[in-house]
Amino acid sequence: MPRFHGKLSSLAYGGDYNPEQWGPEVHAEDSELMREAGVNLATVGIFSWARVEPVPGEFHFEWLDGHLDRLARDGVAVCLATMTASPPPWLARLHPETLPVLEDGTRLYPGSRQHWCPSSPVFRTYAVRLVEQLAKRYAHHPALALWHIGNEYGCHISRHCHCEVSTDAFRTWLRGRYGTVEALNEAWSTTFWSQQYADFDEIHTPRTAPSFRNPAQQLDYRRFSSDELLACYLAEKEVLDRLTPDVPVTTNFVPLAPTLDLFRWAREMDVVSYDSYPDPHSADAVHETAFHYDVMRGLKDGDPWLLMEQAPSAVNWRRRNGRKPVGRMRLDSWQAVAHGADSVLFFQWRASRGGAEKFHSAMVPHGGRATRIFGEVCELGAELAAYPGLLGARPERASAALVWDWPNWWALEQEAHPSADVRLLDGARALHKPLYDASVACDVVPVDADFSPYKLLLVPHLYALTAETARRITEYVASGGTAVVTYFSGITDEHDRVWLGGYPAPLRDLLGLRVDEFDPLREGEHIQLSDCQGSLWSEDVILEGAAAVTTFSDGRPAITRHTYGRGTAWYLATTPDAPTLRTLLDRIRTETEVHPVLPGLPPGQQARTRVTTDGARLHVVYDYETGTAEVRQD
Structure with missing residues (x-):
């Protein structure tokens, strides 16, 4: 992002700025306080559509001109939003067909935000018209550094919309995917429960139904929903790319969720942006956030990403909104930078009345x-500005990777499965945490990634597995790699x-075993293994070449190891307790020569490395136990 970086001399620091909520006396103070805090980037206009277009076709940009001019004079670059996240009330009044409809038929109305149907051509027409006006007016404004399309796509309408417009769009999408209704019937297994379709026009979105809905239909609907929201984003991006080709474009993703296929989205973004809101009351928040950041870094093959939003202290939307204690905001910020962030931005600059x-x-x-908060904000701004070399420094590739896939997430957590307790995030974090606790870097990669650079591949609950992905994982191990696969994969x-052909059929040869029957555990139940306890799951594993490393108390294999070609495949038929899983992953990474980022770090201390454009290696070291953070250079 040469133009974005060209407007900054250090990591981007600032946040959402909503001057329309305040008068001139506050604006003057904003300029003074931004200088004091070291702010160099402000995101402007996220929810300003009703202000710039109070009635259809009548645009009022003069107020915005003044704020952008002031920010430019103050040396603050602008991430300018397209303002389309929340349409003005007049759009719903003139075009009620743009309002989204839930699966039970309930129509959602204005009064909140994101009250629009993603498939609505009317909404897209008005949104594109607004973006055209913005791009023409501000294409050459000296403050403009980055475009921000929409806001948190899928946050409130993550399951898309079930109105007639969306239904027709879903049918069109299905025609494009399958070509013929016969091919769709085969893919959806519609011979079950007499669901065979004679025509695409008989198909609806998966609305409220008497019992379990067709799982393949629901899976395709999730794909369609992600694609339709992406089409909204791309409609705006086309305008920006045409009128401002040198200005990079982004949008901000919500905290890691099964809403959008982010690997697909990332291909259309100049830089990935993420909103991070760890719960200060959660004991697992630090590790969970690190995993989420590793996912963001992996969306564009390790490129730096933007922390677009975080909270300086408490949020407002949990049942109990704990504040961040002294120093926590600083540590959260350095954690993001360590894991690849090129910015530390907040929602928002000034608290709303x-x-x-x-x-x-x-x-x-x-x-x-x-x-206290503003004092810490000023201290952090000065601290980040002291390390200009971090801006644009690429995170160093890890030796271990974890395989992640959104369609698999959608498929894994559907209804009518052996256990509702098998959750992809839980399984992925369980494998990621032993590496994190050892200060070992781990990339997160899609199923179609090149696995060859990695010594260790973690494969949690890859339930929905294509033949091609199975082949590639098998070839990776045969060529000398080590894979750790958890239960309910390859199903x-x-x-x-x-x-x-027996679970997990596409991986049977690789793993050297067959699963005869699933035996999930009761809620809260644990199962005894030969040297530890397991939770959530057990199954009957029949060895076909693999060796049992750990067994259940009744002798059934629980953890297995299989030499395949020049590599090794491990299989976990349960979730071992945390100490056991740490010991196992320590053993495996030692065998595969996957080492901590820096040798000799004390327990609890984390380090990640970023490489500058001139080849210097900067190690960001942070420790939540001692409250310290620093940057070391080789």
Whole structure:
């Protein structure tokens, strides 16, 4: 992103700026306080559509001109939003067909945000018209550094919309995917429960139904929903690329969720942006956030990404909104930078007086300058500015990788499975955490990634597995790699049809075993293994070449190891307790020569390495136990 970086001399620092909520006296103070805090980037206009277009076709940009001019004079670059996240009320009044409909037929109305149907051509027409006006007016503004399309796509309409417009769009999408209704019937297994379709026009979105809905239909609907939201984003991006080809474009993803296929989305983004809101009350928040950041870094093959939003302290939307204690905001920020962030941005600059988010913390709290939060904001701004070499420095590739796939996530957590307790995030974090605790870097990669650079491949709950992905994992191990595969992997194909020939059929040869029957555990139950306890799951494993490393108390294999070609495949038929899983992963990574980022780090201390454009290696070291963070250079 040469133009974005060209407007900054250090990591981007600032946040969402909503000057329309305040008067001139506050704007003057904003300029003063931004200088004091070291702000160099402000995201402007996220929810300003109703202000710039108060009635259809009548645009008022003069107020925005003044703010952008002021920011430019103050040396603050601007990430300018396209303002399309929340349409003005007049759009719903004139075009009620643009409002989204839930699966039970409930129509959602204005009064909140994201009240629009992603498939609506009317909404897209108005949105594109607004973006055209913005791009023409501000294409050459000296403050413009980055475009921000929409806001948190899929946050509130993650399951898309079930109106007639969406239904017709879904049918069109299905025609494009399958070509013929016969091919769709085969993929959806519609001979079950007399669901065979004679025409695409008989198909609906998966609305409320008497019992379990067709799982393949639901899976395709999730794909369609992600694609339709992406089409909204691309409609705006086309305008920006045409009118401002040198200005990079992004949008911000919500905290890691099964909403959008982010690997597919990332291909259309100049830089990935992410909103991070760990719960200060959660004991697992630090590791969970590190895993989420590793996912963001993996979306564009290790490129730096942008922390677009975080909270200086408390949020407003949990049942109990704990504040961040002294120093926690600083550590959270350095953790993001360590894991590849080129920015530390917040929602928002100044806490709102009214509205639904008035109790969401901000860089400038309701108490103003004389607050703990603003003092910490100023200290952090100066600290980040002291390391200009971090801007644009690429995170160093790890030796271990974890395989991640959104369609698999959607398929894995559908109804009518052996256990509702098998969750992809839980399984992925369980494998990731032993490496994290040892300060070992781990990339997160899609199923179609090149696995060859990695010594160790973690494969959690890859339930929906294509023949091609199975072949590539098998070839990776045969060529000398080591893979760790967890239970309930290799069960179905991409259409949620079970692979025949014994579970997990596509991976039987690789793993050297066959699973005869699943035996999931009761809620809260644990199962005894030869040297530890397991949880969530057990199964009857029949060895076909693999060796049992650990068994259940009744002698059934629980953890197995199989030499395949020049490599090794491990299989976990349960979730071992955390100490056992740490010991196992320590053993495996030692055998595969996967080492901590820096040798000799004390327990609890984390280090990640970023490489500057001139080849210097910068090690960001942080420790939540001692509250320390520093940058070391070789």
